[in-house]
Amino acid sequence: MVISKNNKIDLIQTLEYRNIINQITDKNNLKNIIMKKNINLYCGFDPTADSLHIGHLIPLITLKYFQKLGHKPIILLGGATGLIGDPSFKSQERKKQSIYLINEWISKITLQLKYFLDFNCGYNSAIIVNNYDWFNKMNILSFLKKIGKYFYINQMMNKECIKNRINKNIQGISFTEFSYNLLQSYDFTYLNKYFDVILQIGGSDQWGHIVSGIDLVKKIYKKQVFGLTNKLITKNDGTKFGKTENKTIWLDPLKTNPYNFFQFWLNINDSLVYNFLKMFTSIEINTIKDLQKSNKNSIKKNSAQNMLAEYMTCLVHGKNALESAKKITNNIFYKKLDDLSKNDFDMLLVNGINNVILENKNYSLQEILILSKLANSRSHAKNMIESNSIYINNKKNSSILYYFTKKDKIFNHFTLLRRGKKNFCLLYWK
Structure with a gap:
């Protein structure tokens, strides 16, 4: 934490120092307020799947920073806005889901949130609200009369998320998604009135919605409120982490098990790992800088990745899951297979790497590569075998x-099948 001149923790500067903040409204005024008193703040998550993913971690970590200093975090789950769908930076309209399915997803996400924030710590205990509770009671006429009059079409058309859809999508944007901005803006006014919320945080793709909410609060209640956006987390190729992209890393261990979660962080590119240590962990900045310097002349090239993987796996899945992931990693990457016990293989099967259960009959290597999803076709399998990238129990096999x-x-x-250095599948023969 960064300490100010008057010996108080400067949270805004701390978040900037850790490269967490992307944009912020009236920074100096907000900084003065949160150093003088505790505030209520919120972040919204639309339930568009049955689990959060790693793209949601930075907003949650930001809320955690605020809560540790006595501020009250509020999570808004969009039971109503999830029915509409946020058009921000999406090339096409989201698939519409039923209220029953969304409520099911909300229940699962609620359980995940309780691992990140303290919901039983007194005056600043975190709470969860659902915007369906207030939108469900409002009819279309009252909404248009009460809220719609404050929004102007020409201004909305200039918002980046709207312009992108109109200019790049042949179908444009439906009125349903066009109205999303009004709904999220009203969320801020509702939470300001009934929960005294003065700060909204979100990903950088939410900046337009947040600013609209700030303007609406000012127009209706003549109050100043604030917005803060986090930097979006991107993959090695520069694309953002999201559940609609390939290889989403979920927080639910049934969707991304702790071993694969651990491996994801372990394989973060060197160009990203030190920034991720700053953003995702509470490790001292000087420690991270020292680590970066020492790694330039170190044969332990993955020491930063190891630190990140251990921290994040423990944060999301707990100590026991971390120890299991580390043991599995050690078993398949560093131990000889002859040294593994049957219990080690049983653990790999239940908690570890991708696996396929097979009938006890004759299978060709090409068939198994397809069944294990290490290859997507026979020609692909054949090419991998001929290129000497397939290993059976860590022994190269080049016979097609x-x-x-x-x-x-x-x-x-048990048979351990490997493609290249890092892609494993455990075969279990009945």
């Missing part, structure tokens, strides 16, 4: 006509 035999089955049941 190979069939599995009893000698490939460790403890009569």
Whole structure:
């Protein structure tokens, strides 16, 4: 934490120092307010899946910073806005879901949120609200009369998320999604009135909605409120982490198990890892800088990645899951297979790497590569075998006509199949 001249923690500067803040409204005024008194703030999440993913972590971590200093975090789950769909930076309209499914997703997400914030710490205990509770009681005429009169079409058309859809999508944007901005803006006014919320945080793609909410509060209640956006987390190729992209890393262990979660962070590119240590962890900045310097001349090239992987896996899944992920990683990357016990293989099967359960019959290597999803076709499988990138129990196999035999089955049941250095599948023979 950064300490100000009057020996108080400067939270805004701390978040900037850790490269967490993207944009902020009236920074100096907000900074003065939160250093003098505790505030209520909120962040909204639309339930568009049955789990949060790593793209949601930075807003949650930001709320956690505020709560540690006595401020009260409020999570808004968009039971209503989830029915509409946020058009921000989406090339096409989201698939509409039923209220029953959205409520089911809200229940699961609620359980996940309780791992990140304290919901039983007194005056600044975190709370969860659902905007369906107030929108469900409002009819279209009262909404248009009460809220719609403050929004002007020409201004809304200039918002980036609207312009992108109109200019790049042949169908443009439906009125349903066009109205999303009004709904999120009203959320801020509702929370300001009934929960005394003066700050909204969100990803940088929410900036337009947040500013609209700030303006609406000012027009209706003549009050100043604030907005803060986090930097979006991007992958090695520069695209953002999101559940509509490939290989989403979910927070639900049933969707992304702790081993794969650990491996994701372990394989973060060197160009990103030190910034991620700043953003995602509470490790001292000087420690991160020292680590970066030492790694330039160190043979332990993954020490920063190891630190990040251990911290994040423990944060999301707990100590036991972290120890399991580390043991699995050690077993398949650093140990000889001869040193693994049957219990080690059982653990790999239940908690670890991708696996396929097979009938005890003859399979060709090409068939298994497709079944294990290490290859997407026979020609793809053949090319990988011929290029010497396939290993059976850590031994290279370059025979395109190979069939599995009893000698490939460790403890009569297990075969470790590998493509390249990092893509594994455990075969379990019944």
